[in-house]
Amino acid sequence: MRNPQLNAQGELQHLLSIEGLPREVLLQILDTAESFVGVTEREVKKVPLLRGKSVFNLFFEPSTRTRTTFEIAAKRLSADVINLNIAASSQTKGESLLDTVANLSAMQADVFVVRHEASGAPFLIARHVKPHEHVINAGDGRHAHPTQGLLDLYTIRHYKKDFGTLTVAIVGDILHSRVARSLIHGLTTLGAPEVRVIGPRTLLPRGVEALGVRVFHDMRAGLKDVDVVVMLRLQNERMRGALLPSAQEFNKCYGLTAEKLAAAKRDAIVMHPGPMNRGVEIDSTVADGPRSVILPQVTYGIAVRMAVMSIVAGN
Amino acid sequence: MRIHIKNARVVDPATGRDAAGELFIAEGRIAESFAKAERVIDARGKVVAPGLVDLSVRLREPGQEHKATLESEMEAAVAGGVTSLACPPDTDPPLDEPGLVDMLRRRAKALSRARLYPIGALTAKLQGSALAEMAQLAEAGCVAFSQANAPITDTQVLWRALQYAATFGFAVWIRPEDPWLAKEGVAHDDEMATRLGLPGIPAFAETTALATLIELARHTGARVHACRLSTAGAVELVRRAKAEGVAISCDVAIHHVHLSDNDLGYFDSLCRLEPPLRSARDRDALARGLADGAVDCVCSDHTPVDEDGKHVPFAQAEPGATGLELLLPLTLKWGAAQKLPLATILARITSDPARILGLESGRIAPGAPADLVVFDPAAPFAVSAATLKSQGKNTPFLGRELSGRVACTIVAGNVVYEA
Numbered sequence: 001m002r003n004p005q006l007n008a009q010g011e012l013q014h015l016l017s018i019e020g021l022p023r024e025v026l027l028q029i030l031d032t033a034e035s036f037v038g039v040t041e042r043e044v045k046k047v048p049l050l051r052g053k054s055v056f057n058l059f060f061e062p063s064t065r066t067r068t069t070f071e072i073a074a075k076r077l078s079a080d081v082i083n084l085n086i087a088a089s090s091q092t093k094g095e096s097l098l099d100t101v102a103n104l105s106a107m108q109a110d111v112f113v114v115r116h117e118a119s120g121a122p123f124l125i126a127r128h129v130k131p132h133e134h135v136i137n138a139g140d141g142r143h144a145h146p147t148q149g150l151l152d153l154y155t156i157r158h159y160k161k162d163f164g165t166l167t168v169a170i171v172g173d174i175l176h177s178r179v180a181r182s183l184i185h186g187l188t189t190l191g192a193p194e195v196r197v198i199g200p201r202t203l204l205p206r207g208v209e210a211l212g213v214r215v216f217h218d219m220r221a222g223l224k225d226v227d228v229v230v231m232l233r234l235q236n237e238r239m240r241g242a243l244l245p246s247a248q249e250f251n252k253c254y255g256l257t258a259e260k261l262a263a264a265k266r267d268a269i270v271m272h273p274g275p276m277n278r279g280v281e282i283d284s285t286v287a288d289g290p291r292s293v294i295l296p297q298v299t300y301g302i303a304v305r306m307a308v309m310s311i312v313a314g315n
Numbered sequence: 316m317r318i319h320i321k322n323a324r325v326v327d328p329a330t331g332r333d334a335a336g337e338l339f340i341a342e343g344r345i346a347e348s349f350a351k352a353e354r355v356i357d358a359r360g361k362v363v364a365p366g367l368v369d370l371s372v373r374l375r376e377p378g379q380e381h382k383a384t385l386e387s388e389m390e391a392a393v394a395g396g397v398t399s400l401a402c403p404p405d406t407d408p409p410l411d412e413p414g415l416v417d418m419l420r421r422r423a424k425a426l427s428r429a430r431l432y433p434i435g436a437l438t439a440k441l442q443g444s445a446l447a448e449m450a451q452l453a454e455a456g457c458v459a460f461s462q463a464n465a466p467i468t469d470t471q472v473l474w475r476a477l478q479y480a481a482t483f484g485f486a487v488w489i490r491p492e493d494p495w496l497a498k499e500g501v502a503h504d505d506e507m508a509t510r511l512g513l514p515g516i517p518a519f520a521e522t523t524a525l526a527t528l529i530e531l532a533r534h535t536g537a538r539v540h541a542c543r544l545s546t547a548g549a550v551e552l553v554r555r556a557k558a559e560g561v562a563i564s565c566d567v568a569i570h571h572v573h574l575s576d577n578d579l580g581y582f583d584s585l586c587r588l589e590p591p592l593r594s595a596r597d598r599d600a601l602a603r604g605l606a607d608g609a610v611d612c613v614c615s616d617h618t619p620v621d622e623d624g625k626h627v628p629f630a631q632a633e634p635g636a637t638g639l640e641l642l643l644p645l646t647l648k649w650g651a652a653q654k655l656p657l658a659t660i661l662a663r664i665t666s667d668p669a670r671i672l673g674l675e676s677g678r679i680a681p682g683a684p685a686d687l688v689v690f691d692p693a694a695p696f697a698v699s700a701a702t703l704k705s706q707g708k709n710t711p712f713l714g715r716e717l718s719g720r721v722a723c724t725i726v727a728g729n730v731v732y733e734a
Contacts, residue, residue, distance in 0.1 A: 004581055019510065098626055118628030119512040120582030128626075141630070143512030178512060206515060207506035 004126055014126045014135040015308050017144040019185040026189055030154050032307035033300065039076060040302055049310045050079035053110040057083045058100070059138070060116040065274060066138050066148070069298070070113045073305035077314075079111070101125050109133060111313050119143035119178075134312040142176050147308055148273050149182030151301040153190065155293055156228055158300065159269050163187065167194040169222050169264075170213075172232035172254060172281050173203045175243075179273045180232060181211070188212040198222035199254060202243040219254050223263040230271045231256050234281045247280045256282045258289070269293045316728060317341045319352035320689065323363040328662035329678035338363055340685040343728035347681050354730075358689050361722055364661050365677045366398025366429075366686035367642060368668040370566055370614040371542065373635070374431075375706075376419065378407025383619035383706040385419075388639065389428035391705035393732035395640035396688035396721040397615075398429050399669070399676055404436040405463035411436035411447045413455035420456050428731050430686070432458045432672055434488060437476050441465040446476055449485055458672055459486040459540065464589050464634075466494035470527060477537035486671075490542040491528050491549065492590060496520035501630045503593045507576040513630060516591050522548040529556045532563050540671060541565040543616060545590035547600030554609040564671050567601045568616035569645045570636055574598065574711060584625045584632035585711045588616075605663060606653040612667040613649070615642040619707020637707035644719035645712070647692055657692070685728040694720040 003020045007013040012025055039047055055074040059067050067083065074081045086100060101112065111134045114122045119141030126135040139145040160166055168187055174180045174197045187195045188211070197208060198216045209215060216222030223229060234250060244250050256270065270282075270292045278284050287294060318340040325336040339346045372392065375383035392400055402419075404410035410419070416433050423431035435457030439445040442465070449460055460480060467473045473489075480487045497520040502508040504515025525541060529552060532539040544550060544567050553565045570588060575595040579586045586592055604610040618635025625632050638645075642664060650660030669677025676686045695718045700708035724732035 096623065096627065116628065118630050120630075121628040123582050124584075124626070124628055141512050141628075142514075181510070181512060205509040206504050206517070207509050210506040211510065 050077035323358035327679035398686035491524035550604035644717035
């Protein structure tokens with residue numbers, strides 16, 4: 001089966017998932033993003049790569065940060081941006097996902113940025129859009145969040161240079177995390193020799209080892225000598241499905257404290273996709289501490305999203 | 316009509332006979348030879364076998380006529396060589412009232428296509444709490460009782476339902492799945508579901524429910540038929556229960572014999588089935604169990620779904636696949652892979668399911684109902700939406716080439732389909 005993200009020439013037509021993307025494509029995105037970091041620091045923060053194009057932000061699930069960074073990225077590429085908060089409009093009127101997309105397509109869209117609660121929704125849309133239209137997955141269910149994965153990769157490369165020597169630990173709710181899945185695929189594709197996942201058995205999906213990770217249930221053992229710690233957000237509703245007894249117990253066992261972080265390498269960096277639950281998965285002393293690169297992640301997120309949009313839809 | 320089928324390869328799965336020969340049909344039954352036929356069918360190069368008996372066909376009537384109608388699906392049945400079919404009670408409203416069952420049977424009879432055997436609801440409205448009026452439903456024509464895919468969460472209700480059914484000797488058909496363990500799941504809980512980020516249904520959701528069902532069958536003496544097994548573990552549980560003398564039989568759906576969770580690819584909603592497609596190891600165990608008889612028979616689990624039901628993200632897609640017209644070719648494909656004789660292959664879709672339904676069809680012998688299919692086992696065809704007569708075009712086999720084309724289907728001595 002051909003990878004639905006690539007066109008016949010092997011170029012990126014849509015960005016749906018990091019899984020299955022060749023190393024060269026990932027590096028192309030990271031390198032392009034690097035060239036845009038300069039743009040975002042200029043006084044006139046615009047380049048004309050998407051001038052005259054329309055980017056539709058289609059968010060079927062609420063999101064502030066991701067939607068905003070996509071909007072900023074599109075505007076810096078000189079595109080017209082239309083934000084649609086579908087959760088509050090047509091879906092509640094019973095319109096189907098494909099009808100919504102077809103209607104927007106009739107309004108001459110070039111790029112659809114899609115966030116949806118169902119895994120695979122952007123794949124469905126990509127199968128039905130016109131050849132000149134592009135779909136960028138901004139998070140689908142538990143499946144993938146490729147631009148988050150890419151900005152994580154960008155951040156890691158920025159601070160650590162070479163993936164070939166790194167040990168990376170991803171901690172917390174792996175089961176429900178599209179961020180974890182995307183980052184794992186990115187790290188294994190770029191040659192990180194050891195990717196660890198750390199969490200209780202209730203929050204690790206079955207067969208996760210097949211993604212190429214080592215599984216740890218003990219936080220201190222899992223963090224030993226790692227170069228990068230990625231903390232995941234713990235949703236409050238996890239306490240309802242009998243997955244965890246309490247946020248407090250989770251914090252005790254798997255929350256990142258200065259004391260647990262001491263097991264990592266002295267120069268280890270700490271990442272978090274946001275929004276953070278301080279005192280649950282991460283303590284403020286760490287989140288605001290010298291090893292935290294959580295805010296730079298947000299900044300690089302804009303450059304990475306500019307890179308993705310310009311590669312799939314650039315003039 | 317008096318029909319003479321000549322130059323045929325006659326296969327009778329009930330006896331294992333497979334030989335060149337001819338058949339005579341008179342007054343709706345298979346007859347001894349006679350001289351004056353009103354119609355002669357030359358079956359040179361073709362097989363004549365009992366018509367297929369399909370244990371699970373959703374006709375979508377009443378209540379879901381936008382997905383399929385009795386007309387369209389009965390036409391699909393005979394085009395697929397199916398002459399008898401059982402329909403599960405998950406219609407809208409469900410088959411829990413004698414009047415509904417009666418109406419359905421009359422509608423089917425008026426169409427003069429395949430024979431219809433309704434499965435009644437085991438509990439009122441399939442809600443899993445109050446028993447349905449089984450004795451009256453049986454009088455109206457229900458041949459067994461089932462929950463279809465609706466759960467019985469309260470095992471006390473399941474126990475009482477089996478006791479009550481055993482009182483009258485009614486068969487109870489249950490698809491074993493623990494509704495709590497399967498909660499919110501849409502795919503086999505394993506590496507593929509993990510990669511795709513789809514909520515999983517563990518294999519033990521099936522085996523724990525089946526273990527409970529087997530114990531209840533043992534202690535109530537009810538005749539239990541376990542439907543649509545999907546896991547290797549379930550096949551072993553049934554094998555052991557049978558060896559211990561429990562009155563249990565089971566079936567699998569033909570899709571699960573050929574496909575695995577790998578076929579989900581990039582969220583192919585045509586592969587969204589109930590139960591979910593399992594691992595390749597499970598699939599192989601089902602195929603072997605069907606060959607060695609641990610699994611009694613295979614059905615199409617025919618479920619027409621319209622495009623709107625499938626053109627949605629995987630987890631939101633309506634489960635099911637169309638299968639009436641693919642049951643014969645896919646069973647032939649399974650049998651060839653297992654290197655089985657044709658009579659054994661065909662038994663799993665004729666005499667074996669007929670035995671489970673308690674029918675006198677499914678065999679070729681003087682006096683047996685003249686329900687027959689004439690087909691060319693080697694003739695290839697491409698599965699496409701255009702060639703399927705079923706209103707449901709939803710099959711993971713779209714675009715695939717299969718062999719085994721039906722030339723002619725006869726029900727009660729009448730030719731009801733000719734290619």
